[in-house]
Amino acid sequence: DVKVTQSSRYLVKRTGEKVFLECVQDMDHENMFWYRQDPGLGLRLIYFSYDVKMKEKGDIPEGYSVSREKKERFSLILESASTNQTSMYLCATQIGTRANYGYTFGSGTRLTVV
């Protein structure tokens, strides 16, 4: 089974800090995604990547950036954390380029910005 590991389960950061969320997969999946999940809003796509050094904006990219230097690692960066970025962040991977292959999710990082 594919394993998707998110480096932190819980994180507390101060407003204005630069925050790095790391995601590592142990299979050779091309596609990787970052979502945030909020009550009443569901899952919202922040950024995704189809290959190393490639990235595309999702539905809510403002305030975020990403980095994919190696195929197995996809990092989400909050340039200057704000309280409205308090959320559950989920990383997902997908084999191939056809979305009918389902996503495999990590366990999530619950970020609190104070």
Add this chain to the structure above:
Amino acid sequence: QKEVEQDPGPLSVPEGAIVSLNCTYSNSAFQYFMWYRQYSRKGPELLMYTYSSGNKEDGRFTAQVDKSSKYISLFIRDSQPSDSATYLCAMVKSNTGKLIFGQGTTLQVKP
């Protein structure tokens, strides 16, 4: 209007009940349909996947797709307390390949 609508619940049922979870969608471009289960403080996991209209069964779970009505359902027979989780429907737009999620329905099965 959201592309995928799902009643967030919460839904509370006694153990052994049949549970029906539903999603509607507005765009005919959706072609592949999935159900994810998410336990508290965990990431979603793929539960079932269907393509065509009709039913697909896997143990106590049945996924149903009605493309003419733009309606999908997940039925859970003989529900167990271990089924308590949030269930998210998801569907793929054939023209973009992107996966669109419903809001999720929180289910509690009481012993």
